[in-house]
Amino acid sequence: MQKSAGRILIVDDDPGVVDAAALFLKQRFEFVASITTPSVTERILDTQPGFDAVLLDMNFSKGDNSGQDGLALIDRILNSPSAPSIVCMTAYGDVDLAVKALQKGAVDFVVKPWDNEKLAATMRTAVRLKRSETEADTYRAKTRALSKIGNPAQPLIGNSTGFRRVIELARRVAQSDANIFILGENGVGKDLVAREIHRLSSRSDQPFVTIDLGTIPENMADSELFGTVSGTKQTRMGRIAAANGGTLFLDEIGNASLPLQLKLLTFLECGEITPVGADRAVKTDLRIIAATNLDDEHLHNSDQFRTDLLYRLNTIEIRIPPLRHRRDDIPLLVDHFVRQYAVKHNQPIRTIPSDVATALKSYDWPGNVRALSHAIERATLLAAGEAFSQSDFALHSKDAHHASSLRLDDIEKTAVAAAMRRHEGNISHVAKELGLTRASLYRRLKKYDL
Ligand SMILES: Nc1ncnc2c1ncn2[C@@H]1O[C@H](COP(=O)(O)OP(=O)(O)OP(=O)(O)O)[C@@H](O)[C@H]1O
Numbered sequence: 505m506q507k508s509a510g511r512i513l514i515v516d517d518d519p520g521v522v523d524a525a526a527l528f529l530k531q532r533f534e535f536v537a538s539i540t541t542p543s544v545t546e547r548i549l550d551t552q553p554g555f556d557a558v559l560l561d562m563n564f565s566k567g568d569n570s571g572q573d574g575l576a577l578i579d580r581i582l583n584s585p586s587a588p589s590i591v592c593m594t595a596y597g598d599v600d601l602a603v604k605a606l607q608k609g610a611v612d613f614v615v616k617p618w619d620n621e622k623l624a625a626t627m628r629t630a631v632r633l634k635r636s637e638t639e640a641d642t643y644r645a646k647t648r649a650l651s652k653i654g655n656p657a658q659p660l661i662g663n664s665t666g667f668r669r670v671i672e673l674a675r676r677v678a679q680s681d682a683n684i685f686i687l688g689e690n691g692v693g694k695d696l697v698a699r700e701i702h703r704l705s706s707r708s709d710q711p712f713v714t715i716d717l718g719t720i721p722e723n724m725a726d727s728e729l730f731g732t733v734s735g736t737k738q739t740r741m742g743r744i745a746a747a748n749g750g751t752l753f754l755d756e757i758g759n760a761s762l763p764l765q766l767k768l769l770t771f772l773e774c775g776e777i778t779p780v781g782a783d784r785a786v787k788t789d790l791r792i793i794a795a796t797n798l799d800d801e802h803l804h805n806s807d808q809f810r811t812d813l814l815y816r817l818n819t820i821e822i823r824i825p826p827l828r829h830r831r832d833d834i835p836l837l838v839d840h841f842v843r844q845y846a847v848k849h850n851q852p853i854r855t856i857p858s859d860v861a862t863a864l865k866s867y868d869w870p871g872n873v874r875a876l877s878h879a880i881e882r883a884t885l886l887a888a889g890e891a892f893s894q895s896d897f898a899l900h901s902k903d904a905h906h907a908s909s910l911r912l913d914d915i916e917k918t919a920v921a922a923a924m925r926r927h928e929g930n931i932s933h934v935a936k937e938l939g940l941t942r943a944s945l946y947r948r949l950k951k952y953d954l
Pocket residue numbers: 658659660661662688689690691692693694695696697797873874877
């Protein structure tokens with residue numbers, strides 16, 4: 505068998521694992537080296553440059569399964585100017601660690617015990633990424649890696665007639681390529697339903713890319729959407745190109761300015777993008793899902809929203825009812841969030857006495873499922889006994905709710921402002937430190953006028 509191009513370094517403190525991986529990879533790649541002392545990895549990479557990819561185990565200290573050693577090593581390896589691509593090895597089921605490694609900059613992961621052919625294919629891609637190193641390739645490889653994990657943490661909860669209708673429609677249209685328009689108040693689950701449609705579509709192994717149109721600054725819209733090129737080199741990949749082959753989710757489309765609406769309309773009509781600085785248009789192949797919280801009155805007001813754009817987007821319309829119109833979902837959602845936050849915050853799973861259940865079910869939930877989820881997280885942290893009490897939720901006391909959200913707002917504003925100062929306004933660094941997406945950081949900067 506002809507060997508593939510590529511120089512690979514295997515790093516694992518377990519000699520058995522190293523031997524097995526090295527034995528196999530040596531038959532497939534032109535050069536394979538291995539070490540069982542992870543602490544010397546950087547020295548090896550400095551003194552023997554030219555490695556294309558590192559296959560890195562994530563847990564080095566005996567008895568430690570947190571992966572902290574591996575995550576720290578990823579940072580250090582990627583700091584070097586000619587850093588190789590990193591593929592990490594995680595234990596079966598350790599989805600969180602794989603996600604963290606990808607967020608740190610690993611390009612893919614393999615699960616131990618691995619399938620040899622899949623390992624070879626993964627390492628070939630890692631080598632190719634190091635050698636081509638275009639942002640688009642790296643992005644797409646990561647999205648594919650993440651999509652292998654699926655979306656286990658985000659089940660769609662609800663059994664009311666209204667919600668079942670939504671899910672049935674979403675499932676029915678998922679396989680088609682029709683444009684879909686999702687309508688509903690804030691927090692009803694539009695993003696979740698859009699992801700479910702993508703997951704069930706034939707594009708599920710391709711990227712799902714969100715553009716939050718409410719947060720793109722006007723002067724950056726072109727490069728953010730279409731990318732920029734300088735000469736023959738791509739200097740920034742646009743979001744539309746990043747989604748190519750997959751699904752583009754145009755979130756908060758009702759907040760797009762009229763000039764931005766026109767740009768989107770032109771793109772939707774011809775299916776092509778011309779990056780800033782380019783002299784030729786590039787064809788795209790995408791499924792479009794758009795969402796808005798605007799009501800019909802605003803949406804059909806042509807001073808606010810272009811009618812021609814609306815007709816382009818709403819081939820299929822999915823309306824998600826507010827939670828107060830599908831109260832039967834509330835007990836199921838409560839049960840789900842109580843368990844989820846108990847695990848997250850290391851708390852007991854508290855029971856819900858019937859008076860509390862009734863109060864939660866009859867509350868109107870103006871912020872819908874998101875507000876219900878936040879209320880339960882707060883109650884999980886505040887509750888003292890083995891059962892929740894009504895006072896843990898402060899439902900009908902508008903003042904109490906207002907006061908606590910004001911306090912939370914203060915804390916959030918201070919944290920964002922401090923991080924902006926620390927990173928001298930570098931959005932990517934601030935978003936990373938605060939664990940936010942760039943879009944949610946922009947939203948907060950706007951909200952707090954920072
Ligand atoms: N049916 C559901 N089952 C489980 N979780 C849900 C459901 N609906 C919404 N959620 C959760 O509620 C939160 C808000 O949902 P999502 O972001 O999808 O709403 P949205 O309508 O897109 O909100 P916005 O308009 O503010 O962007 C998320 O954390 C989501 O996981």
